[in-house]
Amino acid sequence: MENFLLLGICFGLGLLFRRIPQFPENTPKVLNGFILFVSLPSLVLYHVHELQITVTAIMPTSMPWLVFGFAILFFFVFYKLKFMSFPTMVCLALTAGLGNTSFVGFPLLETYLGKESLGYGILSDQLGTFMVLSFPGIILASIAMDGKWDFLTLVKRVLGFAPIYALLFAILTRQWEYPSALKIVLLRLGDTLTPLALVSVGYMLDLRTIAGHGRYLILGLGFKLVLAPILVYFVYSPLKDETLLFQTILFESAMAPMVTSTVITIEKNISPHLASLMLGIGIPISFLTTYCLNLLIKGNYI
Secondary structure (H helix, E strand, O other): OHHHHHHHHHHHHHHHHOOOOOOOOOHHHHHHHHHHHHHHHHHHHHHHHHOOOOHHHHHHHHHHHHHHHHHHHHHHHHHHOOOOOHHHHHHHHHHHOOEOOOOOHHHHHHHHHOHHHHHHHHHHHHHHHHHHHHHHHHHHHHHHHHOOOOHHHHHHHHHOOHHHHHHHHHHHOOOOOOOHHHHHHHHHHHOOHHHHHHHHHHHHOOHHHHHHHHHHHHHHHHHHHHHHHHHHHHHOHHHOOOHHHHHHHHHHHOOOEOHHHHHHHHHOOOOHHHHHHHHHHHHHHHHHHHHHHHHHHHOOOO
16 A cells, blocks of 8 residues: 555656746756666666576566557558658557566565465566566667667667666675665665656656647557556466466556656656656556456356
8 A cells, every 4th residue: 555655755756846937948858867877776786686587487477578569560560661750669669568576576476466476476566577577678779769770879879778787786796685684775766666667657657648648648658557467368268277387477468657767767868758658647547447357267267
């Protein structure tokens, strides 16, 4: 419950700060810079280092890759049909193709499936969603930002993504235990990601822009909250006998757009208003859609 309260307060603060002169127009840029160079690397250093990797991890970690790949194909069709521009396509692929599998995902998993599901949820988030964002996600964003495909430029963009170094360091140092003081520091720095990101998105959120993005918003959220879970249901249905694993994967696929991918989309100026709408409207709607999904599961309809 406290996570949902934090979400509402931070969004509200972001909306409020837009109207206070002490917070200039570049406020989101400053907040996003701190997130990408401090908050996110801290979380990666802690969680990836502590993660226990087993054979079972393959299933939940594969889901974000499947959904992201399907999102690229899905929105690319609309781009080729000239229904949307390339930046809009990339914006929707990054926001609708990647889910909020941690901040919103973890409390919802615990509420609907119990604490036992969190292990699978962490695997889906850390080795799935984050890995997709770190490599194909940041490459796609860089192409949209530069407007062309250039291998050296892409390499520079990827190497300029600070969490990549945190990821590599966490993997290389898994055999050594972090000092307890360092763990506490990493966790506290990582805790700043969600509130700062939500304040940033709240600052950027302008509901008046719905008029110009309405059809893209419906298409993006329709994919993220409806089509993606349907796809995942059919692909992973052979796992139904492993009830908790299957239900966790299904719930994680139905979460709202990812906060960090939205921040990156805004930071790189790839349809930033649409990105903020996808997150700002997608999260509250996802509470309703995941509740409906839970009713379907509990009623043995799926």
